[in-house]
Every structure is written in structure tokens, then in C-alpha cells.
Amino acid sequence: MNCNYLAFEGIDGSGKTTFIEEVSKELIKSNIGFKIVREPGGTKLGEGIRELLLSHDYRVDPTSEALLFSASRAQLIEEVVKPTIEKGEVVITDRSAYSSVAYQGVGRGLGYKEVYDLNDFAIKSFWPQKVILLDIDPEISLSRQKVADRIGSDQVSFFNKVREGYLELADEFSEKFLVLNAEDKQEENFTKVSKWLNLAKP
Numbered sequence: 001m002n003c004n005y006l007a008f009e010g011i012d013g014s015g016k017t018t019f020i021e022e023v024s025k026e027l028i029k030s031n032i033g034f035k036i037v038r039e040p041g042g043t044k045l046g047e048g049i050r051e052l053l054l055s056h057d058y059r060v061d062p063t064s065e066a067l068l069f070s071a072s073r074a075q076l077i078e079e080v081v082k083p084t085i086e087k088g089e090v091v092i093t094d095r096s097a098y099s100s101v102a103y104q105g106v107g108r109g110l111g112y113k114e115v116y117d118l119n120d121f122a123i124k125s126f127w128p129q130k131v132i133l134l135d136i137d138p139e140i141s142l143s144r145q146k147v148a149d150r151i152g153s154d155q156v157s158f159f160n161k162v163r164e165g166y167l168e169l170a171d172e173f174s175e176k177f178l179v180l181n182a183e184d185k186q187e188e189n190f191t192k193v194s195k196w197l198n199l200a201k202p
């Protein structure tokens with residue numbers, strides 16, 4: 001394994017969970033200690049913020065939304081991510097600050113750079129080392145979703161913007177992003193992931 005802080009990114013319904021499970025199995029086989037975290041959430045404070053953000057009960061202005069996501073993230077990085085990495089273990093994160101750049105920055109229109117900078121402050125520049133982006137047409141991913149949270153139940157046009165935001169990030173940070181077509185055969189994608197992360201062959 002050639003990194004210790006790995007993020008999975010993609011629009012709602014892109015299939016991150018399956019990929020995280022596959023990578024976990026490989027790490028167990030290779031005897032590598034790791035922890036899986038999710039954003040928003042992963043700490044007691046973060047899970048409270050998650051409920052505020054994803055419940056259908058609150059009206060959330062885009063700026064409040066960006067600040068709440070970054071608050072949950074600031075807590076997670078200090079309380080869990082850094083200590084885990086300091087112990088010599090790997091952190092696999094289901095979403096990261098890159099989600100905010102794509103969803104709040106581009107999707108909500110708060111600005112790519114503005115939301116990047118807000119998050120850079122929140123996480124004290126502690127960005128994931130590598131990112132696997134599951135790219136997919138929103139029409140397809142949304143039809144896969146069973147129950148949608150407040151953000152996941154937005155319009156296709158919103159997710160098209162989020163997708164563009166992700167592709168812009170992958171372009172700017174091409175050295176740390178692996179972009180997969182989430183509609184390709186899963187096995188082919190898993191092989192690409194294993195090679196890219198230098199995981200042992202099963």
C-alpha cells in the first residue's frame with residue numbers, strides 16, 4: 001500500500017461502499033492496520049452535525065451547509081484521522097474535503113476556490129494523500145439510490161454540476177486522483193485500484 005490517507009469520492013449512488021469493502025478485504029489479507037471513517041460524521045460531534053445536515057427537517061442555507069460540513073471534518077481530522085495515522089495505520093475515508101469543493105463549491109455555487117480555501121483552513125491543509133473518484137452519469141447513479149437524504153434528493157442538474165466539480169479537481173490534482181468510470185465492470189475497476197495502490201495480489 002503506497003498511501004496512508006485514502007479518500008473515496010463520487011456523487012450519490014456512485015458505489016463508493018462496494019469499493020471501500022474491496023479495498024478493506026485486501027488490507028486485511030495483507031495484514032495492514034486500517035480504520036474506515038465517513039464524512040460527515042465519524043465522531044460524536046460529527047454524527048450530531050450529520051443529523052443536522054442530512055435530515056429533511058431543517059432548512060439549510062448553502063453557506064451554513066459548507067460551514068457545518070467543514071466543522072464536522074475539522075473534528076474528525078483532529079480526533080480520529082491524525083491519531084490513527086500517527087499510530088502507523090491507514091485511514092480510508094468515505095468522502096473528504098473534496099466532497100465540499102464539488103457539492104458546496106460547484107454544486108451549490110459557493111465557488112470552487114472559496115470552498116477549497118475554507119476547507120484548507122478547517123483541516124489545516126491535511127488533505128487526503130490519494131483519492132479514488134467514481135465517476136458516473138447522475139441519471140444512472142440516482143436511479144440506483146434507495147433512500148435519499150436531504151442532499152441526495154436534489155435535482156439531476158445539481159449532480160451534473162457536482163460531477164463537473166469533481167472532474168475539475170481530478171484535473172487540477174491529477175497526481176493524486178484515480179478516476180474510474182463507475183459504469184465499467186467492477187472487477188476491472190478493482191484491478192485498477194489494486195495496481196494504483198500497490199496492493200498485494202489476492
Ligand code: TYD
Nearest residue numbers: 012013039040069095096099100103151152
Ligand atoms: P454520504 O453519507 O456519503 O451519502 P452517500 O452514500 O449517498 O454518498 O454523504 C451524505 C451526503 O452529503 C451526500 O449527498 C453528499 C453530501 N456531502 C456534501 O454535500 N458535502 C460534503 O462535504 C460531504 C462530506 C457530503
